[in-house]
Amino acid sequence: MDVIYSNSELVGSTTASINKCSQYKGQETLKKEVTVHKRIKVLLIVLSVCLVFAFGGVCTLAILLTHATHVAFYNPNFNMSVSDQDHNATDYKAQFDALHNQHEETLRKLNRLNYSTGCALCAVHWVHSGGKCYYFSTVNMNWTQSRDHCVTLGGHLVIINSKSEQDFVTSNVKVSHWIGLNDLDTEGHWVWVNNQPVNDSVEFWIKRENGIREPDNWTKHHPDGEDCAGLGRSIRDTDFWSDAYCFLEKRFVCEAPAAV
Template sequence: MDLEDIYQNVEHRDIVDTTGPQTLNHRQDEGKDQKHRGSRCLVLMTVCLGIICVLLLIFIIVQHIFITAERESLFKSYKNTVEEFNQTISRLQHNYTELMTEKDQLKNNFSSLSQKKLDGLFISNVSMSWSESRKYCRDRGGDLVIIDTEEKQRLISSLFKERVWIGLTDIEKEGKMKWVDNSPLNQKFWKEGEPNDANGKEDCVEIKSSCTSSELKNWNDLPCSEKRKCICEK
């Protein structure tokens, strides 16, 4: 082997020995870089996850605060509504009590007034003609009843459910009705179609009430000779 071959072999070994370690170091550096990048990614993911958790926690807290506030607001509103409702009930109960008291007072006043008006009224036991009825009343210190107000008409119609004579007639002058005290007829409570002076003989007036009727207009003219009970008034 000549000197040139030996020199080339030595040079070749030097190149092999020098290149091998450099390649190994390069690979190690790449591995370190990858590990470093992996660590950075892990840290970044951890930070992002932490931020998400914090945001989620903040959202839960805010939502809880909002729900609590809304619940308190609804509770206060409900409480106020209940209080107003109770106050309204109390006022209605108070008003109802006052109305019932007033009703009882009015009822008592009406009963007292009605009794006073009834004190002078009485009805005959038997049926008679109009003239006989008037004599019956006058013999007892009164006369046939005069009805000159709606109140009196309602009272008599509600109490006497019979066909009875009243103190109204046009015997003296046909078509000119007068009361037994010669006062003119102002308030009128004729039944429909009355007075009609049927056959020219109906000169006296009755109340034509019935047990099933409470109508206000119930006067009827008929012949004075008809037999009816009568209402007298002192």
């Protein structure tokens, strides 16, 4: 038996179907929109984190670059290795020493440009005799200081090689002066500052009438004895040599070759 539907029933059924379909499609659309929104949100979070790290990296690089520029500006040798710096320091010291030595040598040469003798050149305050220049100090020093001071002046403590030289030197002194003679290394073995021994035929030690003569290595005031030679004792016997304690302070005689 056939079922016959009325027009109103057909219309109601069709409307209900349409409503259900529309509701289903609306739910599907809503789900898709929510999914897309979630993905966009996650992507934005990731991008934000990346931007934060990137910004931090840029800031760090900027700080390092600024620091490097500052150091390089105020320290031109920043890029040099430690070994290069040590090498340059050594070079500078060698150059300084060379200039210092050249300066000292120039001073010695200029110090002799005194034309007062007309034929030989001696420094100011030096006296010419027999092709040599002599300096008679006005200050007192011990023997070692006297030896070193003569070297700084371009000479050495006087070495007496003849009777005429002995007479010239002693004629210019009135008190005891150190000369370049000592037996510091070996007691009784007297040598000049050039390490040459005393010539027995050219020696001028004090000889006394009582038989006591110099050098006598007197140890009364010091156990080491008397190891350095000078002209006379105090203001006595300045025409001859006598040994004395090296630590005593006396005037001294320097000698240097004359420039001709």
